[in-house]
Amino acid sequence: MNELHIDKCQILFGDKGIASLDEYLEKNAENITKIIILGDTNSFEHALVPLVERLEHLGEYEMIEIDPGEENKNIDTCTQLWETLAEIGADRRSLLINVGGGVVCDMGGYVASCYMRGIRFINIPTTLLSQVDASVGGKTGVDLGQLKNIVGLFTLPEMVVVSSLFLSTLPQREILSGFAEMIKHGLIMSEKHWKELSSQADFSLEKIEKLVYDSVKIKYDVVLQDPHEKGIRKALNFGHTIGHAIEGHLMNTQNAISHGHAVAVGMVSEVWLSTKICGLDEHFATSFKEYIKEMYPLANITEDDLPDVMSLMAHDKKNTERGINFSLLKNIGEVSIDHYIPEETIKEAIRFYIS
Numbered sequence: 001m002n003e004l005h006i007d008k009c010q011i012l013f014g015d016k017g018i019a020s021l022d023e024y025l026e027k028n029a030e031n032i033t034k035i036i037i038l039g040d041t042n043s044f045e046h047a048l049v050p051l052v053e054r055l056e057h058l059g060e061y062e063m064i065e066i067d068p069g070e071e072n073k074n075i076d077t078c079t080q081l082w083e084t085l086a087e088i089g090a091d092r093r094s095l096l097i098n099v100g101g102g103v104v105c106d107m108g109g110y111v112a113s114c115y116m117r118g119i120r121f122i123n124i125p126t127t128l129l130s131q132v133d134a135s136v137g138g139k140t141g142v143d144l145g146q147l148k149n150i151v152g153l154f155t156l157p158e159m160v161v162v163s164s165l166f167l168s169t170l171p172q173r174e175i176l177s178g179f180a181e182m183i184k185h186g187l188i189m190s191e192k193h194w195k196e197l198s199s200q201a202d203f204s205l206e207k208i209e210k211l212v213y214d215s216v217k218i219k220y221d222v223v224l225q226d227p228h229e230k231g232i233r234k235a236l237n238f239g240h241t242i243g244h245a246i247e248g249h250l251m252n253t254q255n256a257i258s259h260g261h262a263v264a265v266g267m268v269s270e271v272w273l274s275t276k277i278c279g280l281d282e283h284f285a286t287s288f289k290e291y292i293k294e295m296y297p298l299a300n301i302t303e304d305d306l307p308d309v310m311s312l313m314a315h316d317k318k319n320t321e322r323g324i325n326f327s328l329l330k331n332i333g334e335v336s337i338d339h340y341i342p343e344e345t346i347k348e349a350i351r352f353y354i355s
């Protein structure tokens with residue numbers, strides 16, 4: 001598995017990646033005044049020890065622990081983090097190491113990039129979702145109330161280390177959440193990746209490292225072509241237009257589902273839309289629905305939920321004055337961006353999942 005580069009940012013994999021981080025710490029020791037490790041309760045419980053015991057050149061470090069969960073990914077937590085950084089004397093030559101899922105990496109990256117107009121940071125993603133998705137692309141930020149990721153920056157870490165070492169403690173719900181983003185990468189860009197993923201009878205951690213690399217590489221290739229989402233990067237939104245709305249609708253209810261689970265549901269509906277709009281094979285829509293329904297618990301969506309889901313979709317960041325924007329599939333592994341679809345057709349697509 002080769003290392004990948006976006007500008008100065010290295011994306012490194014497996015044990016070799018952890019060894020490179022250790023080398024980085026050794027090489028920059030003179031140049032780093034303070035190392036601060038940021039994590040949440042779960043990532044510290046499960047990932048901190050395996051990481052630090054492999055880093056001979058880490059030396060002394062401070063720890064900042066936050067409560068887990070999307071509800072803490074907000075500007076109030078950022079303010080607390082900036083205050084803590086100031087209290088412990090972090091300066092421009094300090095290094096922040098984010099150890100955690102997408103919440104920790106997104107928020108830690110944003111906090112580091114604003115503190116003293118930007119200090120260096122490194123991401124160690126510890127969930128499958130953050131490894132295959134949030135690890136690449138330079139998006140950092142926080143939520144503002146119900147508005148997801150509305151405050152943030154494009155900014156790159158020094159380094160990202162992606163290792164399966166941290167995945168063995170992940171609950172199944174979180175594994176499935178990340179797996180949905182991997183499926184998406186296959187469907188939009190690589191039939192081969194899709195076939196490899198869908199032929200996994202059991203998603204074993206032994207095989208996962210190579211699959212994670214392939215998935216990261218797909219996102220990496222897209223991001224390199226279009227870092228600021230003016231064109232082809234929109235391909236990564238496949239499954240997300242309907243998925244985000246369903247995720248938001250169920251959020252804070254007893255039927256809440258993970259981000260990836262919502263994307264899986266969204267992909268079923270958007271595969272159906274792809275058959276109507278882009279000529280994707282209709283048999284695939286049916287078999288894909290069965291595949292997702294077997295793997296993921298049924299999302300609790302009924303006809304009665306459609307008005308609210310549609311109203312949430314109308315507020316999606318990706319929309320323009322032309323309407324609700326979709327990335328769809330022409331074929332498996334071939335995406336087509338910028339489709340604007342009438343509301344009634346979108347409802348039909350959601351009904352296809354429900355039925």
Ligand SMILES: NC(=O)c1ccc[n+]([C@@H]2O[C@H](COP(=O)([O-])OP(=O)(O)OC[C@H]3O[C@@H](n4cnc5c(N)ncnc54)[C@H](O)[C@@H]3O)[C@@H](O)[C@H]2O)c1
Binds near residue numbers: 069134
């Ligand atoms: N920047 C990007 O490009 C990008 C892309 C996709 C998603 N995101 C963001 O990522 C976030 C979702 O990421 P996520 O799914 O990783 O969520 P998360 O960070 O909330 O992590 C999910 C859960 O796993 C726990 N956890 C973390 N590491 C663990 C480990 N090793 N063992 C056991 N439990 C562990 C966390 O404490 C949390 O409870 C969202 O905020 C989303 O907006 C960002």
